[in-house]
Amino acid sequence: MKLSIGSMGGTISMTPIDSGNGVVPKLGAKDFIASLPDVGIELHAESLFALPSGHLRFEMLLKALAWAKKQVKDGACGVILTQGTDTLEESAFLLDLFWDREEPLILMGAMRDAQAIGADGIRNLYASIVCAKSPNSRSRGVMVVMNDTIHSPRWVRKSHSLAVDTFCSDGKTYGFIAEGKVEYFCPPLRRMVLETPPAMKKVFLWEQTLDGDVSVLEWVKQTQDGLVIKGFGAGHISLEACKLIDSVIEKIPVIICTRTTDGPTAYETYGYEGAEIDLIKRGALMGGHLSGRKARLLLSAVLGAGGDMRIVQDYLDILVY
Known part of the structure; x- marks a missing residue:
C-alpha cells in the first residue's frame, strides 16, 4: 500500500x-x-x-x-x-x-x-x-x-x-x-461528478458594489462565455445593472450569488427590480449556497463540457438535503 x-x-x-x-x-x-x-x-x-x-x-x-x-x-x-x-x-x-x-x-x-x-x-x-x-x-x-x-x-x-x-x-x-x-463529523456528502472538459470556458466573476460602474457588462457579453455576479445581500443587483442584464442573459448564462461570506441567495422573498424574483424571471440562475468563486468554476466546467445548464442546477440541488 x-x-x-x-x-x-x-x-x-x-x-x-x-x-x-x-x-x-x-x-x-x-x-x-x-x-x-x-x-x-x-x-x-x-x-x-x-x-x-x-x-x-x-x-x-x-x-x-x-x-x-x-x-x-x-x-x-x-x-x-x-x-x-x-x-x-x-x-x-x-x-x-x-x-x-x-x-x-x-x-x-x-x-x-x-x-x-x-x-x-x-x-x-x-x-x-x-x-x-x-x-x-x-x-x-x-x-x-x-x-x-x-x-x-x-x-x-x-x-x-x-x-x-x-x-x-x-x-x-x-x-x-x-x-x-x-x-x-458526518457521513460522506452527496457528490456529483462531472465530465472532465477538454478545456474550461471563460466565465467572468463580477461583484456588485455601491453605485458601481456597470459598463463592464457590455464587455462581458462580447468576450465571455458566462457570467457570475456576486450580488448584494441575498443575490440582488443595482438598478443600473438591470438596464443591461437582459442583453447579457440573451447571449450567455448568468448565475447570481451573494457577496456575503455565508448564507444562500433568496428565491422568492424580494420582489423589487433587481432582486431575486425579478432576476429569475429574466432568466438568471440563483447560486444558492455556492460562493461566487466556486459558481464560476462550476459554470466554466459545465460550459466546457457542452453547456447543459441542467447540470448546474442539479449540482446546486445536492448542496442541501
Missing part, C-alpha cells in the same frame, strides 16, 4: 533567495517527505509544478488531476497535492468536480514558509497522510486538510490573509485529526 504526493509549489515549498528578498518556491515533494517521521506507509513523491498558487492555470490543474488518477490506477490508496493557499479552495473545488475515484484526493499547503519559526507545512502534510490512508476517507472525494482540520471543497474558504488557522467552513467542518486518528 502506498500514498502518492505531488507538489505544485506554494508557501510550503518556499525558502529565502537571500537576505531581504523574500521567499520563492524552491522545494519539491521529495524534500517534503525527507522531513517526515515514519508514517507507516510507502510514499511516492513527484514535483509537478513550482509556482505560487495565483500563477496556476486551469490546464495545469487538469494535468495534476490526470496525474492523480494515474497514481490511483497504479495502486495508490490516496493522493495528496501540495499547493499555495491563495487559490487552494478553488483548486480543491475544481478537482472535486471531476474526481471519480473512491480513493481520497487531499489538497493542502502552508501559511508559513519552510524556514519560518513554527513552519506548518510538514505538520499539515503529516495530517494529510493520516487522512489519506484512513479507510474512513474513502468515497469522500477531494478534501482540504489544514491545521488538523478536514474541509469539504464546497464549503471551505480562506478567511485570513496570514493566520495559520485561516481555513474555515462556516460551521460545516468535515472532520478533525487528533492523536493520529481521523474523526469525521
Whole structure:
C-alpha cells in the first residue's frame, strides 16, 4: 500500500533567495517527505509544478488531476497535492468536480514558509497522510486538510490573509485529526461528478458594489462565455445593472450569488427590480449556497463540457438535503 504526493509549489515549498528578498518556491515533494517521521506507509513523491498558487492555470490543474488518477490506477490508496493557499479552495473545488475515484484526493499547503519559526507545512502534510490512508476517507472525494482540520471543497474558504488557522467552513467542518486518528463529523456528502472538459470556458466573476460602474457588462457579453455576479445581500443587483442584464442573459448564462461570506441567495422573498424574483424571471440562475468563486468554476466546467445548464442546477440541488 502506498500514498502518492505531488507538489505544485506554494508557501510550503518556499525558502529565502537571500537576505531581504523574500521567499520563492524552491522545494519539491521529495524534500517534503525527507522531513517526515515514519508514517507507516510507502510514499511516492513527484514535483509537478513550482509556482505560487495565483500563477496556476486551469490546464495545469487538469494535468495534476490526470496525474492523480494515474497514481490511483497504479495502486495508490490516496493522493495528496501540495499547493499555495491563495487559490487552494478553488483548486480543491475544481478537482472535486471531476474526481471519480473512491480513493481520497487531499489538497493542502502552508501559511508559513519552510524556514519560518513554527513552519506548518510538514505538520499539515503529516495530517494529510493520516487522512489519506484512513479507510474512513474513502468515497469522500477531494478534501482540504489544514491545521488538523478536514474541509469539504464546497464549503471551505480562506478567511485570513496570514493566520495559520485561516481555513474555515462556516460551521460545516468535515472532520478533525487528533492523536493520529481521523474523526469525521458526518457521513460522506452527496457528490456529483462531472465530465472532465477538454478545456474550461471563460466565465467572468463580477461583484456588485455601491453605485458601481456597470459598463463592464457590455464587455462581458462580447468576450465571455458566462457570467457570475456576486450580488448584494441575498443575490440582488443595482438598478443600473438591470438596464443591461437582459442583453447579457440573451447571449450567455448568468448565475447570481451573494457577496456575503455565508448564507444562500433568496428565491422568492424580494420582489423589487433587481432582486431575486425579478432576476429569475429574466432568466438568471440563483447560486444558492455556492460562493461566487466556486459558481464560476462550476459554470466554466459545465460550459466546457457542452453547456447543459441542467447540470448546474442539479449540482446546486445536492448542496442541501
